[in-house]
Amino acid sequence: MMQVFNTMSGKKEDFKPQGDEVKMYVCGVTPYDDAHLGHAMSYIIFDVIRRYLKYRGFKVKYVQNVTDIDDKIIARANKLGIPQRELAEKFTRRYFEDMRALNIEEPDVTPYATDEVPKIIEMVRGLIDKGYGYEAQGSVYFRVRKVPDYGKLSHRSLDSMKAGIRIEPGEEKEDPMDFVLWKASKPGEPAWDSPWGPGRPGWHIECSAMSLKYLGNTLDIHGGGQDLIFPHHENEIAQSESFTGVKPFVRHWLHNGMVQMGAEKMSKSLGNLITIKQALQNYSPDAIRIFALGSHYRSPLTYSEEILEAAEKGAERLRQSIRSEERAEVGVGVDIEAYKKRFTDAMDDDFNTPKALATLFDLARELNRLRDMGQGVAQGQFLLLSLANVLGFPLAPWRPWEIAGIPLDEELFAQTSAMIYQELGRSAPSLENQNADSTIDNLVELRQELRKAKRWKQADMVRAKLDEAGIALEDTPQGTVWRRRR
RNA sequence: GGCGGCGUAGCCAAGUGGUCUAAGGCACCGAUCUGCAAAAUCGGCAUCGGCGGUUCAAAUCCGCUCGCCGCCUCCA
Structure with missing residues (x-):
């Protein structure tokens, strides 16, 4: 009840x-x-x-x-x-x-x-x-x-x-x-x-x-x-x-x-406010939701950038754990009913969203653990996604900024690319008909070449430059993936 | 002044009599993985504003005390 x-x-x-x-x-x-x-x-x-x-x-x-x-x-x-x-x-x-x-x-x-x-x-x-x-x-x-x-x-x-x-x-x-x-x-x-x-x-x-x-x-x-x-x-x-x-x-x-x-x-009459539009320029919808749901709804909630930053990191954690990876193995899976019960018990108690959120984070950790062990986690990911959906998280599984509606800065990546090629003493490829996305893909590929040749310093330079531009690289067994860093 | 609420780790925040030597997130420290990273995982990190009671047992109940906030006027 x-x-x-x-x-x-x-x-x-x-x-x-x-x-x-x-x-x-x-x-x-x-x-x-x-x-x-x-x-x-x-x-x-x-x-x-x-x-x-x-x-x-x-x-x-x-x-x-x-x-x-x-x-x-x-x-x-x-x-x-x-x-x-x-x-x-x-x-x-x-x-x-x-x-x-x-x-x-x-x-x-x-x-x-x-x-x-x-x-x-x-x-x-x-x-x-x-x-x-x-x-x-x-x-x-x-x-x-x-x-x-x-x-x-x-x-x-x-x-x-x-x-x-x-x-x-x-x-x-x-x-x-x-x-x-x-x-x-x-x-x-x-x-x-x-x-x-x-x-x-x-x-x-x-x-x-x-x-x-x-x-x-x-x-x-x-x-x-x-x-x-x-x-x-x-x-x-x-x-x-x-x-x-x-x-x-x-x-x-x-x-x-x-x-x-x-x-x-925070109120209109006091004028001490952060509008939603302002907040969305710096934080994802997921982060704002974690901010709102991270404390009980009847308690006052104090705004601060630190809290939103922390919420964003947490959001990223959830997103990462549902990001898809091809795994042939099915694995033992997670105890779906147990997680559902924890979630429901929390929400049944006057919508205890902090507790419900904690359940999602625990599930995310278990999924990551299983994945590290090489097991398939699709079922558990589906559970996480569906429970997250009850809390209204978009949790776009990959490239979350697209959801936030903030496009990548093409100019910035064109510059970054040019800088990198210059540093390497190579002639840069033509950027005609290139968008930021493919420019980044090219650079990632370039770095892969350098890594294969064990030219670590140069490879790291590419990674560092991209990082400066707000793109984080991760080398996974499936290859290198990049994502926008906040 | 009236009514309501809050004070838990460096920060945010659950927990309201025993399973709490206290969930979860962020930060930090150590380890594994990695060419190095990142991500991830493992481990570490609090005795609950203060004082005094009740109880076999209290963060959790009662009293006092200190600090803070909301509403009482438009406001989500």
């Missing part, structure tokens, strides 16, 4: 979805800037949870929204002098590029807030009818005092929150804790017609409306970063349960820890 930590109860619980299909909703992005490693962590985690559920035999319907209208988008668009829609579309596109690069599976449904205005208006109206919402000067607010169990997710009471609230001047709320369902628009702002005049959805309502529409009154899993617990998710509960009259809105609340920069949380 899978155990899952539920923020609501504060403890691990048996995972019990309502039916065969797990209904999963994860809060998406507000696209006004590039996504950063904090987003990467969160979406990798939920990607893994989704993949694991499927591995465990569940069907999963995964919905993740895009909040393409909100104050931040308007503010940023105004600052840049472009339409809000253009800004949102640009960063939505860039967000999905990042997700693809990180091998995060696409949601089954991606609702956009601006497409769901009718559903949102229907919900706001319903909340007013039931006495939970009230209109004030073109905006509609949610009457928090009317929900006796308000605060149950974040474990705080309305009274304890009273201290330290500030009331924005000009707000028309009955209670300072009331939050906006529908926000009247100022002139010039994007607006939709509504029974209360032109306006736009409040921040929390769109998630309620979309999850309700696409997944029904009760979700099995609702996920997001810990920073969303209050007020966002608390308010979602209040709205949704008040509107549908069905409890619970969510059976299992899952929240991931924050990525920290040094001592502080």
